Structures are given as structure tokens and as C-alpha cells.
Amino acid sequence: VSYRCSFRVTEAVYLIERMIDVLAQKLGVDKAEIRFRNFVRKEQFPHTTPLGLEYDSGDYEPALRKVLQAVDYNGLRAEQAQRRADPNAEWLMGIGIVTFTEIVGAGPSKMCDILGVGMFDSCEIRVHPDGSAIARMGTITQGQGHQTTYAQ
Secondary structure, eight states: OOOOOSSSSHHHHHHHHHHHHHHHHHHTOOHHHHHHHHSOOGGGOSEEOTTSOEEOOOOHHHHHHHHHHHTTHHHHHHHHHHHHHOTTOSOOOOOOOOOOOOOOSOOOTTTSEETTEESSOOEEEEEOTTSOEEEEEOOOOSSSOHHHHHHO
8 A cells, every 4th residue: 555644544545445446346347437427526516425524616527537538548458458368468457546535624623533633734823922932733744844844
């Protein structure tokens, strides 16, 4: 699993996308097609999820179509089928597709809380009468250099 992130939703995304791939295979539907069928359509926005989160806007279908065209998805699927049919093929070929909507500007905290940790960034800066200041950041670094950025 080639995700790099901590305490976020990447594990859930992997699981959901893998389940969609398995479902597509069991139904005999192309993995891209099953995603097109299940996208929230542009005219359905704003869209409230079963968990009560509101998606304000989106147009996912054209974005995925552009990606598939850019990588020649149909050509890749043909090559994949050819390799799988050839018992002497040196290697097999896999094709992965992932669609994911990132939560940004999340809130209110009652909707974005996991085990008491609000899943949104925050900052509190207090300037004292003597000119000193304390800054408290609600982020966790994952190697991006937050400490340096904040100090500057």
C-alpha cells in the first residue's frame, strides 16, 4: 500500500477502493465504469452523505475521463488483456484507479471528530504584554518541516 500519511483516511480509502475493484470484477464491470456509475452527479450538489456531511460542489466524471484519456486507458486495458492471455508473458500488468474526495475546511467539529480529535487544522496565538508570544498549532508534522515554517 503506497500511501504516506498518518492518522487520516488513507487506510479507509484503500479499503473502499479495493472493495470497489472486487465488486467490479464480480459483476463483470470495468473498474472505471463502476466508479462513473457511483459518482455524485454535478446536478445532485449540494449533496448530503448518509453520515450527514455536506459536499458543496463537484464534477467528478469529467476529471476521471480526462485522466483515462491522458493515459490511454483503453490501450492499457487491451495490453493488460493481451498479457494475461499469453502464458509466456514475462510479466503481468495491473491497473489501479482511485477516486477520493479530500475533506478541506472541515467543520463543524461534531462532524469531523475521531476519538475526540477534531479533524481540522487550528491555530491559537497569544501575545503577552511583555511582547512574547505563544503559538499553538493543531497540526501534526509528517516530514514537511512544520517546525521550521512555524518558527519563521
